[in-house]
Amino acid sequence: MTMAGPAMPRTAQDHYTAGAAGGGLMAAARPLSSAIAPPGGLRPPVRPPVPVSATLAANEALDRKRAEGGAVLPLAFGEAGLPPHPALRAALAAASGGNAYGPVAGLPSLLDAAAGYWARRGLATGAGQVVAGPGSKALLFGLLMALAEDVALARPSWVSYAAQAALMGVHTHAIPTVRGEGGVPDPDALDRAVREARRAGRVIGSVIVTLPDNPTGGLASVDTVRGLAEVAAHHDLMIISDEIYRDLVHDPAQPFPSPAAWAPDRTVITTGLSKNLALGGWRLGVARFPDGPAGTDLRERLLGIGSEIWSAAAAPVQQAAALAFTEPPEITERVARSRSLHARVVRAVADRLARAGVAVPPPRAAFYLYPDFAAWRATLALRHEVTTGAGLSSLLLERYGMGVLPASAFGDSQGSLAVRVATGLLYGDSLTTREAALAAPDPTRLPWIAASLDRLSEILADLAP
Numbered sequence: 418m419t420m421a422g423p424a425m426p427r428t429a430q431d432h433y434t435a436g437a438a439g440g441g442l443m444a445a446a447r448p449l450s451s452a453i454a455p456p457g458g459l460r461p462p463v464r465p466p467v468p469v470s471a472t473l474a475a476n477e478a479l480d481r482k483r484a485e486g487g488a489v490l491p492l493a494f495g496e497a498g499l500p501p502h503p504a505l506r507a508a509l510a511a512a513s514g515g516n517a518y519g520p521v522a523g524l525p526s527l528l529d530a531a532a533g534y535w536a537r538r539g540l541a542t543g544a545g546q547v548v549a550g551p552g553s554k555a556l557l558f559g560l561l562m563a564l565a566e567d568v569a570l571a572r573p574s575w576v577s578y579a580a581q582a583a584l585m586g587v588h589t590h591a592i593p594t595v596r597g598e599g600g601v602p603d604p605d606a607l608d609r610a611v612r613e614a615r616r617a618g619r620v621i622g623s624v625i626v627t628l629p630d631n632p633t634g635g636l637a638s639v640d641t642v643r644g645l646a647e648v649a650a651h652h653d654l655m656i657i658s659d660e661i662y663r664d665l666v667h668d669p670a671q672p673f674p675s676p677a678a679w680a681p682d683r684t685v686i687t688t689g690l691s692k693n694l695a696l697g698g699w700r701l702g703v704a705r706f707p708d709g710p711a712g713t714d715l716r717e718r719l720l721g722i723g724s725e726i727w728s729a730a731a732a733p734v735q736q737a738a739a740l741a742f743t744e745p746p747e748i749t750e751r752v753a754r755s756r757s758l759h760a761r762v763v764r765a766v767a768d769r770l771a772r773a774g775v776a777v778p779p780p781r782a783a784f785y786l787y788p789d790f791a792a793w794r795a796t797l798a799l800r801h802e803v804t805t806g807a808g809l810s811s812l813l814l815e816r817y818g819m820g821v822l823p824a825s826a827f828g829d830s831q832g833s834l835a836v837r838v839a840t841g842l843l844y845g846d847s848l849t850t851r852e853a854a855l856a857a858p859d860p861t862r863l864p865w866i867a868a869s870l871d872r873l874s875e876i877l878a879d880l881a882p
C-alpha cells in the first residue's frame with residue numbers, strides 16, 4: 418500500500434515508486450550524488466534532473482509526432498481546449514497596467530469574489546479564509562510543504578500529488594478507492610492505513626481527495642465522502658479537497674459532496690480557472706481554509722511559503738479572475754456550455770471504446786476516461802509484446818499517433834492496462850473550431866470531431882483481438 422522506493426525518479430511515473438522516506442529530492446540528493454560522483458571525487462554541480470510531469474511530457478511527444486508530419490489523436494493532455502471568454506480577456510487587458518506585486522494572499526477584490534463563489538455553493542466563506550496563487554498546483558505544493566507529515570492519496574490519483582510529495586521527501590500512502598468510484602480513498606482502507614502506518618512509526622497527517630476526479634472522470638458518492646470525513650476526524654487528518662473540476666459535473670442536479678460539508682474545521686479546498694473556464698495558461702488558483710485556529714495556522718504557513726516562492730499571483734490575472742469568480746451571467750453561461758460540450762464528447766469517446774469491447778467506467782464529470790484494456794491482454798502480448806500500461810501507451814503513440822497516459826502515471830501498477838484518456842483537445846486547433854464546438858448543438862457531428870471519433874474506432878478495430 419505504501420509507495421515505498423529508494424531511488425530518485427527517472428521518469429515522471431517513477432514518482433509513484435519514489436515517495437518513501439529518503440526518496441524525495443531533498444532527502445535523496447546526498448546519497449545519490451555520492452553514488453554518481455565521478456572518479457576524482459568531484460561532486461556533480463547540479464541535483465539529479467526532475468522529470469517533466471507525465472502529462473506535459475506526453476503532450477511534448479505528440480507535438481514532436483505532429484512536427485514530423487504524422488496524424489495525431491491528442492488524448493493525453495488534460496487541457497480544456499476552449500477559448501478564453503471575451504469578457505475575461507477584456508478584463509485582463511484593462512488590468513495590464515497593474516504592475517505592483519500586491520499582497521501575497523491576493524488582491525482583496527479577488528479574495529472577496531472567491532469567498533462569494535464558495536458562499537453560493539453553500540459554504541459560507543470570509544475573504545480572510547482565501548489565498549490566491551499562480552495555479553492551484555502551486556497552492557497544492559505549498560500545502561504539502563506546510564503540512565509536512567505523511568499524506569494519503571487515492572490510487573489512482575492525479576499525477577502531480579505524488580510527484581510533488583517526492584520533490585519534498587514527503588512520504589505518500591496510496592489507498593484504493595471504493596470500487597467504481599475515483600478520487601477518494603476508501604474510508605475503511607484509509608482507516609487501516611493510518612493505523613498500520615502508526616504501528617510502523619509513521620504519522621499520516623493529511624489526505625488528498627479529488628472531487629470530481631482526474632484520472633477516472635468519476636465523482637465519489639456522498640456516503641464515501643462522509644465516511645472519509647469521519648475517518649479524518651477520528652485520526653485528526655487534514656483533508657485537502659481538490660475541487661478544480663467541480664463546475665464540470667455533467668449533471669448539474671447531482672449533489673456535490675465536498676468534505677467541507679462534514680468536516681468544516683479540517684478541510685482545505687483548492688480550485689481554479691484552468692478547467693471550468695479553460696484558463697490554464699493564465700495560472701490562477703485559489704484555496705479556501707477552514708474557519709478556526711487550524712485553518713488560520715495553515716493559511717499563515719502557506720502565505721509564508723508563497724511569499725518565498727511566488728510572491729503573489731500575476732496582478733492583471735487576479736483582476737480578471739475576480740470577474741470570473743463573481744460569476745456574472747455570461748460567465749455562468751460559458752461554463753454551462755463548456756460542461757455540456759465536455760459531456761457530449763467524452764461520452765461519445767466512451768461509447769466508441771465500449772463498442773470496441775474495452776471496459777470503461779461511465780464518465781460523470783469533466784473530460785476524462787479511464788478505460789481498461791485488460792480484456793485484450795493476451796492479444797497485446799502476443800501481437801505487440803505489450804505487457805504494461807507504458808508499453809500500451811508507447812504502442813498507441815508510435816503506431817497510431819494516439820496519445821494517452823498509462824495507469825502507472827497515476828499510481829496504479831505497471832502491469833495495469835488502464836490508460837487515462839483526456840478529450841479536451843478534440844475540439845480543434847484554432848479559436849474558430851473551438852468556438853464552433855462550443856456553439857454546436859451536437860458537437861460530435863462537427864467534421865473534425867467526427868473524424869477523431871472515427872479514427873479512434875479504426876485504431877481500436879486494428880488492435881482488437
Ligand SMILES: Cc1ncc(COP(=O)(O)O)c(C=O)c1O
Nearest residue numbers: 495552553554575631689691702
Ligand atoms: C486534479 C487536478 N488538480 C489540479 C490541477 C492543476 O490546475 P492549475 O492549472 O490550477 O494549477 C489539475 C490540472 O490538470 C488537475 O487535473
